Amino acid sequence: MTKLPKCEDKKLGLLIDLDTCVGCHGCVVSCKEWNSSGGEKQLSDINSHQKDPVGTFLNRVHSYERENSCTNEAETFYFPRSCLHCEDAPCVTVCPTGASYKREEDGIVLVNEDDCMGCGLCAWACPYGARELDLVSGVMKKCTLCVDRIYSEELPPEDRVPVCVKSCPTGARAFGDFNDPNSDVSKKVKERGGVDLMPEMQTKPVNKYLLPRIKSKNSVSSVGSVVEEETDATGLLGWVDRALSKF
Amino acid sequence: MHPAPSIILFTVLSGFGFGLISIIGLLQFLNQISTVDIVIFSVIGLFFSIIGLISSFFHLANKKNAIKSMSQWQTSWLSREAISSIFCLSIVVGNIGWVFVQNRYFNEVGIILFLLSLFTIFTTSMIYAQLKTVPSWNNMLTPALFIFTALAGGSILLLDYASLVLLLIFAVLQVLFWYIADQSFIYKETSVGTALGFSKNEDIRAFDVAHTNRNYLLNEMVYKVARKHAIKIRYISFFAAFVLPMLLILMFPSNFSVSVFVIGIHFVGIYFSRWLFFAEAKHSVSFYYN
Numbered sequence: 001m002t003k004l005p006k007c008e009d010k011k012l013g014l015l016i017d018l019d020t021c022v023g024c025h026g027c028v029v030s031c032k033e034w035n036s037s038g039g040e041k042q043l044s045d046i047n048s049h050q051k052d053p054v055g056t057f058l059n060r061v062h063s064y065e066r067e068n069s070c071t072n073e074a075e076t077f078y079f080p081r082s083c084l085h086c087e088d089a090p091c092v093t094v095c096p097t098g099a100s101y102k103r104e105e106d107g108i109v110l111v112n113e114d115d116c117m118g119c120g121l122c123a124w125a126c127p128y129g130a131r132e133l134d135l136v137s138g139v140m141k142k143c144t145l146c147v148d149r150i151y152s153e154e155l156p157p158e159d160r161v162p163v164c165v166k167s168c169p170t171g172a173r174a175f176g177d178f179n180d181p182n183s184d185v186s187k188k189v190k191e192r193g194g195v196d197l198m199p200e201m202q203t204k205p206v207n208k209y210l211l212p213r214i215k216s217k218n219s220v221s222s223v224g225s226v227v228e229e230e231t232d233a234t235g236l237l238g239w240v241d242r243a244l245s246k247f
Numbered sequence: 248m249h250p251a252p253s254i255i256l257f258t259v260l261s262g263f264g265f266g267l268i269s270i271i272g273l274l275q276f277l278n279q280i281s282t283v284d285i286v287i288f289s290v291i292g293l294f295f296s297i298i299g300l301i302s303s304f305f306h307l308a309n310k311k312n313a314i315k316s317m318s319q320w321q322t323s324w325l326s327r328e329a330i331s332s333i334f335c336l337s338i339v340v341g342n343i344g345w346v347f348v349q350n351r352y353f354n355e356v357g358i359i360l361f362l363l364s365l366f367t368i369f370t371t372s373m374i375y376a377q378l379k380t381v382p383s384w385n386n387m388l389t390p391a392l393f394i395f396t397a398l399a400g401g402s403i404l405l406l407d408y409a410s411l412v413l414l415l416i417f418a419v420l421q422v423l424f425w426y427i428a429d430q431s432f433i434y435k436e437t438s439v440g441t442a443l444g445f446s447k448n449e450d451i452r453a454f455d456v457a458h459t460n461r462n463y464l465l466n467e468m469v470y471k472v473a474r475k476h477a478i479k480i481r482y483i484s485f486f487a488a489f490v491l492p493m494l495l496i497l498m499f500p501s502n503f504s505v506s507v508f509v510i511g512i513h514f515v516g517i518y519f520s521r522w523l524f525f526a527e528a529k530h531s532v533s534f535y536y537n
């Protein structure tokens with residue numbers, strides 16, 4: 001049913017640290033790979049090896065620049081965008097067929113592809129562009145929070161996390177229960193001030209983001225001081241420095 | 248938003264059909280219509296409503312599950328629309344049959360048809376008006392515009408000077424809708440800043456795109472082609488949907504063949520209006536691609 005449940009038990013989601021993300025698109029590739037391998041459900045591509053390829057992705061990484069208010073220099077940062085598994089998910093309530101639903105036990109928002117008629121209204125209702133209609137199968141695709149990994153009894157315990165979290169080389173993505181105040185993600189949100197995307201849309205996203213910290217003047221100028229210190233080098237380099245300075 | 252022809256035709260044709268049915272219902276309730284007219288015009292209304300609904304069916308990417316769209320009436324306006332339109336059209340068919348066989352009608356059925364067809368148009372409009380993601384749709388002007396567009400169109404065949412009043416209300420709502428859609432305040436809360444979790448006025452620019460080609464999101468929700476000619480198309484739409492029909496009705500009142508011609512012109516105007524309704528609407532996901 002498309003009525004939203006009260007997820008009082010668990011709220012599973014992702015915590016994404018924009019300060020750590022290096023924009024490698026590893027999560028995008030591993031997500032596509034995991035969700036296209038095995039079984040009949042695919043994230044399809046059209047013209048994948050020709051001109052104008054298009055395909056379905058559940059996760060995309062944007063990059064932005066903003067001016068550092070401290071140094072007046074432009075800084076770039078990377079922004080992975082995927083489903084936020086909102087508490088008040090507008091994509092679920094608009095669904096006419098009952099294909100979209102939010103799980104009561106852990107808050108994961110899913111699409112039952114056997115019921116989806118491909119009208120695309122849920123994609124319109126999502127403020128974040130988290131849903132994409134698969135152009136081959138004609139049904140809506142979205143992040144499943146790797147529900148087939150996190151509860152898997154066949155995978156080793158350390159692999160029972162979403163594949164984007166597992167594959168992130170910098171540890172910019174964390175997975176956990178945001179309803180549990182003692183979970184790692186909840187502690188980090190509290191410590192670093194995790195934020196919601198577009199809070200004005202009143203969707204109450206479960207996923208939180210940690211924004212890039214503004215690098216201070218000191219941290220930037222300290223790069224310069226490291227270079228200067230090298231002129232006072234000791235040991236072999238110091239001898240070379242002193243010897244060359246004589247000429 | 249992408250102005251899909253299937254969706255535009257659906258809202259234009261079924262809007263007209265249900266508008267016509269609601270006018271028939273009203274006249275039937277007020278005893279102001281002959282049994283022959285009920286049968287003839289109900290068949291016309293039925294025809295356009297069904298053509299519109301068939302057109303919307305072609306918008307679906309997975310048509311075999313269309314029947315399931317009747318199931319989620321508790322939360323979904325699209326589901327309510329599907330149920331309400333089928334229910335309303337069943338009553339229209341029943342009414343046609345009864346009037347055709349018995350050569351008389353019940354006034355009570357008229358008021359039911361009037362209210363049910365208005366409700367159907369309302370549910371269609373709420374599919375769009377409910378979306379917080381598209382601020383220019385997300386207000387009660389959208390249902391008002393849809394309802395009076397349908398009533399004005401539906402009244403051209405059956406009412407003479409009274410249809411001018413409905414056309415005038417439609418025209419005022421249309422201009423008001425365009426005026427509001429142009430105001431920057433409707434986007435006052437969302438920016439690329441809030442989209443990324445910063446404050447509203449954070450100065451952020453897209454540095455590089457997330458993908459090397461267009462995708463579903465861009466095709467569906469970041470449609471920008473139309474805005475270049477928007478003002479010209481508004482003039483064409485307003486002239487064809489309102490000015491010309493009004494002049495023709497004033498010059499040739501109670502002339503059925505002129506009415507049919509007027510509806511043809513009116514359709515062109517409404518088609519452009521609906522095209523703009525979609526093409527000019529800005530979805531919040533476009534902030535990620537600014």
